[in-house]
């Protein structure tokens with residue numbers, strides 16, 4: 001298939017692996033954080049870590065939107081269904097994320113809550129049109145990739161005067177997360193464990209089609225970290241790793257774009273304008289693992305406040321604890337890995353997830369379980 005098979009070519013993968021082996025300096029470590037869950041899955045699925053020399057390590061990042069949503073926001077969504085009696089429209093991944101007290105949207109649905117899985121924002125809008133006597137809320141999550149479609153349905157709802165439709169907005173921003181990751185204190189090396197430092201980033205691919213490559217330039221400059229915008233196919237990831245290794249060897253810290261077939265420096269200006277029209281920055285938003293981050297998420301502007309579910313249903317801010325023993329917060333900060341969690345594969349499996357990283361198809365624990373569980 002064009003644009004897929006050529007980026008999974010076995011021979012080219014071996015050539016790239018050889019080029020990386022020839023390029024690395026055996027005297028140093030290369031710790032590369034892949035920002036997106038899509039990269040994490042490509043690394044596990046195609047065994048890319050096994051093709052790297054021992055001194056090249058991938059560190060999983062916070063770029064899984066379901067994973068970074070804190071428990072309190074899941075509690076809020078359950079409140080909408082159970083206490084306010086709305087039709088709650090959500091993507092499937094969110095259904096099984098543990099909420100407070102081992103509750104979940106799936107259990108709330110089993111208890112009679114009207115919670116419906118949708119495949120697109122337009123599905124949610126249609127449910128609102130088809131049920132004029134019911135309040136319908138779309139549980140909106142995601143980074144900049146999924147924000148423009150939410151903006152579209154909010155504008156449509158306003159144009160159609162759909163008084164029974166609103167959005168529970170949880171859209172978050174990638175540059176703020178990268179800033180937070182760069183500011184995370186890193187544990188020092190111990191006799192048992194090396195330090196989990198980050199030398200460079202494989203930058204987001206889908207997000208960057210919207211925001212472009214320019215927003216990362218200040219991080220490369222300020223923190224002296226090379227960043228390569230990387231596609232999701234295995235050869236994309238390997239080529240990007242090679243580009244990062246070359247930058248590190250040469251003492252450069254620039255933003256380079258491996259994913260030129262989709263990403264431009266400026267990004268999608270139309271989508272950005274749409275987001276600016278409908279949304280504005282929240283002063284603070286809580287992220288699982290990263291805590292409260294200023295200017296890191298979006299809320300509806302005053303012109304669209306009638307479609308803001310938080311205002312319509314006076315949702316409270318809930319600070320909720322994560323499941324005891326779950327290492328998702330540390331994994332999302334890049335300071336631990338799935339195999340560091342004692343619950344992995346014992347009490348925590350995809351059938352019985354204890355944390356968001358095991359639920360989402362982009363989660364690091366789900367990737368580890370799918371492709372590496374035989375090494376547990």
Ligand code: SF4
Nearest residue numbers: 327328341348355365
């Ligand atoms: S294996 Fe389960 S409990 Fe452990 S960090 Fe991952 S999601 Fe959390």
